[in-house]
Amino acid sequence: MTEGPITQHAPGMSWQRMAMTAAGVAGAVVVVQAVLNRETRDSLSVAEKAYLHDSFKYTGGGLVLTALAARYMFKSGVAFRIMAANPWAVLGVSLVGSIGSMMGVFYTPPEKTLQKHLFWLAFNACQAATLSPLFFLNPAILSRAALYTCGVVGSISYVGATATNDKYLNLGGPLLAGITVVALSSLAPMILPASIGMRSLAVAEAISLYGGLAVFGGFVLYDTQKILKHARMAEQGLMKPDPMNEAISLELDMINIFVRLVQILSMQGNRR
Template sequence: MTGKPLIQEQRISWQRLALTAAGVAGTVFVVDAFLNRDTRDAMSTAEREYLNDSFKYTGGGLLLTAVAARSLFRSGAAFRIMAANPWLVLGVSLVGSIGSMMGVFYTPTDRPIQKHAFWLAFNACQAATLSPLFFLNPALLSRAALYTCGVVGSLAYVGSTATNDKFLNMGGPLLAGVTVVALSSLAPMVLPMGLRSLALTEAISLYGGLAVFSGFVLYDTQKILQHARLAEKGLYKADPLAESISLELDMINIFIRLVQILSGQQRRK
């Protein structure tokens, strides 16, 4: 009697896994067909290596952030962060994140120890900010992480196979979009609003932010490829560690919004 439920549970898990994989594959196909009608022949060796190095640092940074955030949660630091003044937490996290990020950008590549120290500090700041998320259902976080990998993977594929500079002209509109998203996120904290206005600003912050940072994945992927071509000609100093910061921020912002969307759906059920 104990074997049947286990077999049934395992079968359901495999079914969900298959459906998720099919959904991710379908998303890649649809996004590629919609955004990438004109594709390049192939990436050069320099472009491929530079893009791979940038994504390796991105994956490593996200792994360090997740491990550190989990450690902060288990040590009780996440609870203390949530109990602190939100403006103080926001200010410290902004100063720490922006300061360490600028350190990564402006430290020369011939100082690898200092550059990696700033990179580790940046990931530590992200971990401290994200650690309270572990109070949520682990299954919800896993789903959001899986969806994030699917979205970013499909968009990165589109950006890397599209014709050169196709999405680089999106920088201005994306900057305007992220400004609107940021203002819509902060508006409820500083302005008196009714329920309808709060719902509108929340929708702009969640779904508008999801669209904007998805666009940033396309933009940043093509920016990396452009930098690879310039570095190959000796016109740009190759720095995959700095390139990874932009991709990491894109993925974190997409992940946070997916967590909020999924948790909202869970509450309404």
């Protein structure tokens, strides 16, 4: 008597789990708002609301384009060829392409609409090529990480938008120091010798994952308040409004949070 092959089905996202996640995010918003925003502004001005809306519109559009392009690259086999190629060459090309297209967006004035949008599309294409191998993972993990990312970024953005003016803009220096530590801890497994022990590598990995979540969460606060400050400056005629530039920073924050959540959820799944 022969038995058929045993297949494992990925656990779906139940309504109960989604409700618990939503309740957790709502509770986190209340706690963070109470701790960090003891003094909140009355309301956003019309200019601030419009500029914040335009910035998040480009952020959402960029993330949708990145996800669709990454999915297409996975379905067409590009993701497999990326993983099979020289990892250092792929890293170098994606890094140069991402930085080059990002600088193109930043240094192209808003009046040159076509050129700026082409650089923006190139930037999202580079992000898609980098993220496309993630589709080899369990779709349930990607869905949960995306849901958690939206909850985290949404709650932190709300805290930043309702805080008093420029309250979190002094976080720039500490956040840059934090991102340096996170970057070095991410490179630790490739640089440090194996003789240092698995415990040291595990500590470096924890700093990269959980420290990265904290640092990029702080960047969401910082970038949200920076958008509001730029909105006031644009209203006063001190600078030209450029929501696409603002969106690039928010998009990178969200992608880094998403990737770290995917890694954390994958690790938790492997331990079960």
